[in-house]
Amino acid sequence: MPLLTARNLYKSFDGTGVLKGISLDVDKGEVLTVIGPSGSGKSTLLRCMTQLEAVDRGEISVCGETLVKTGENQSAVYSDRAACRRIALHIGLVFQNFNLFPHFSVLRNIAEAPMHVLGKKKAEAEASAMELLKKMELSDKADFYPCQLSGGQQQRVSIARALAMNPDLLFFDEPTSALDPELTGEILKVIRDLAAEHMTMVVVTHEMAFARDVADQVVFMADGVIVEQGTPEQVFANTQSERTKAFLSRFNES
Amino acid sequence: MNYTVLLSQMLQATLMSLRIFFSTLLFSVPLGLLVAAGRRSKVKAVNLPVRFYILLMRGTPLMLQLLFIFYGLKPLTGIQLDRVAAAQVAFLLNYAAYFAEIFRGGIDAVPAGQYEAARVLGFTKRQTFFRIVLPQVCKMILPPMSNEFINLVKDTSLAQVIGVTELLRVTSDWVSSAVSMAPFAIAAVFYLLMNAVVTRCFTVAEARMNYYR
Numbered sequence: 001m002p003l004l005t006a007r008n009l010y011k012s013f014d015g016t017g018v019l020k021g022i023s024l025d026v027d028k029g030e031v032l033t034v035i036g037p038s039g040s041g042k043s044t045l046l047r048c049m050t051q052l053e054a055v056d057r058g059e060i061s062v063c064g065e066t067l068v069k070t071g072e073n074q075s076a077v078y079s080d081r082a083a084c085r086r087i088a089l090h091i092g093l094v095f096q097n098f099n100l101f102p103h104f105s106v107l108r109n110i111a112e113a114p115m116h117v118l119g120k121k122k123a124e125a126e127a128s129a130m131e132l133l134k135k136m137e138l139s140d141k142a143d144f145y146p147c148q149l150s151g152g153q154q155q156r157v158s159i160a161r162a163l164a165m166n167p168d169l170l171f172f173d174e175p176t177s178a179l180d181p182e183l184t185g186e187i188l189k190v191i192r193d194l195a196a197e198h199m200t201m202v203v204v205t206h207e208m209a210f211a212r213d214v215a216d217q218v219v220f221m222a223d224g225v226i227v228e229q230g231t232p233e234q235v236f237a238n239t240q241s242e243r244t245k246a247f248l249s250r251f252n253e254s
Numbered sequence: 255m256n257y258t259v260l261l262s263q264m265l266q267a268t269l270m271s272l273r274i275f276f277s278t279l280l281f282s283v284p285l286g287l288l289v290a291a292g293r294r295s296k297v298k299a300v301n302l303p304v305r306f307y308i309l310l311m312r313g314t315p316l317m318l319q320l321l322f323i324f325y326g327l328k329p330l331t332g333i334q335l336d337r338v339a340a341a342q343v344a345f346l347l348n349y350a351a352y353f354a355e356i357f358r359g360g361i362d363a364v365p366a367g368q369y370e371a372a373r374v375l376g377f378t379k380r381q382t383f384f385r386i387v388l389p390q391v392c393k394m395i396l397p398p399m400s401n402e403f404i405n406l407v408k409d410t411s412l413a414q415v416i417g418v419t420e421l422l423r424v425t426s427d428w429v430s431s432a433v434s435m436a437p438f439a440i441a442a443v444f445y446l447l448m449n450a451v452v453t454r455c456f457t458v459a460e461a462r463m464n465y466y467r
């Protein structure tokens with residue numbers, strides 16, 4: 001059974017359709033990358049799956065539990081608050097612009113949610129935070145504040161912050177788009193390492209080579225629909241649709 | 255002019271000014287937070303009366319509010335507050351409106367991404383407000399709050415219109431009876447000293463909050 005199932009998701013803003021029937025499955029241990037032009041609805045899709053936006057219609061289930069399903073009058077029916085919360089705790093999200101808490105030290109950014117959401121003891125939360133920092137090669141920055149770090153370091157802290165909650169499923173929304181090109185590599189490496197550890201991930205990215213290399217499954221979105229979907233070979237080497245070919249040709253040239 | 259008597263009376267009056275100052279802060283900061291919450295509410299039945307209250311408090315003279323609460327409350331409600339209590343109530347209601355607008359500005363200035371990050375991590379709304387939002391708001395509002403605190407020190411002198419014997423009232427009584435300008439100069443020094451302390455407190459607070467961004 002897939003870890004994440006989405007069926008026929010619809011979402012519009014002020015009458016403009018942004019998601020127009022998106023369906024996808026993510027298996028445990030799988031990495032799904034989402035590519036597509038700007039404005040195609042990639043962020044909106046992630047925001048719907050992380051409960052930052054509500055879908056208008058469609059089904060989402062996570063770890064076998066239903067988050068939302070389509071009701072009788074074709075509108076979305078969400079599960080009760082407790083279920084939504086349980087599902088939220090299975091899921092982590094890494095933002096494009098990090099969204100670290102500026103008034104907390106690096107260590108506290110990571111340990112705060114485990115302590116106050118999961119109820120872990122301070123010592124325990126900080127010990128695992130230190131472990132994650134070590135993994136992110138930031139052990140020496142534990143007492144720094146976000147404003148004292150480079151973009152790449154901030155993004156690694158935010159990944160550590162998400163991992164500290166032990167999510168079953170981790171979403172990334174263009175995790176390198178706010179970074180200088182020379183810092184992009186360090187973040188992509190972290191994600192590759194997580195993939196090697198079989199972390200289940202959904203990554204929206206404009207880094208095509210990365211999207212191809214790290215993925216088990218690639219989704220190409222345009223105008224709120226999935227135009228092409230399959231293994232990296234299918235999508236990148238055996239492209240079917242003209243729309244995808246046109247999008248990928250720009251990447252192949254460069 | 256007996257300077258010992260003058261100074262002791264002026265100090266006494268300063269204590270009254272300080273009493274109004276501190277009671278106003280003590281009550282109008284929490285009330286201001288509540289009013290800010292009401293002002294941000296999407297429920298019209300909450301939001302509209304709160305907006306009217308803020309308009310009323312900021313749109314009419316504080317002196318008029320003082321006079322109204324001391325003289326005007328009795329005919330309307332039968333409640334007669336004593337002079338000091340009336341002054342305290344008027345200041346508290348007036349300053350809560352100003353504070354509320356400052357708090358609202360600060361809360362709105364916290365980026366949406368902070369709420370979203372907190373939400374995805376599973377913080378409750380309450381935790382998000384007290385752990386994530388409020389500390390950042392405190393830092394942002396220090397400069398406008400220091401303005402208000404300084405204004406409040408000086409505004410306490412308005413309480414004399416309802417007969418509260420605060421610093422400026424005692425001072426002008428001495429000026430007219432002793433025909434000397436010296437009490438004015440002394441009063442100016444007293445106000446300056448109080449505001450020097452206020453300014454110092456804010457400088458320290460700003461320095462302590464300076465560890466980030």
Ligand SMILES: Nc1ncnc2c1ncn2[C@@H]1O[C@H](COP(=O)(O)OP(=O)(O)OP(=O)(O)O)[C@@H](O)[C@H]1O
Nearest residue numbers: 013014018036037038039040041042043044045174
């Ligand atoms: N809160 C919102 N209110 C109104 N319109 C929105 C909102 N969020 C997104 N949109 C619109 O939805 C469309 C899809 O936006 P979305 O951010 O999902 O695209 P994207 O694929 O992530 O693009 P990018 O690659 O630039 O990040 C855009 O046209 C955008 O203007």
Ligand SMILES: [Mg+2]
Nearest residue numbers: 042043044174
């Ligand atoms: Mg986006």
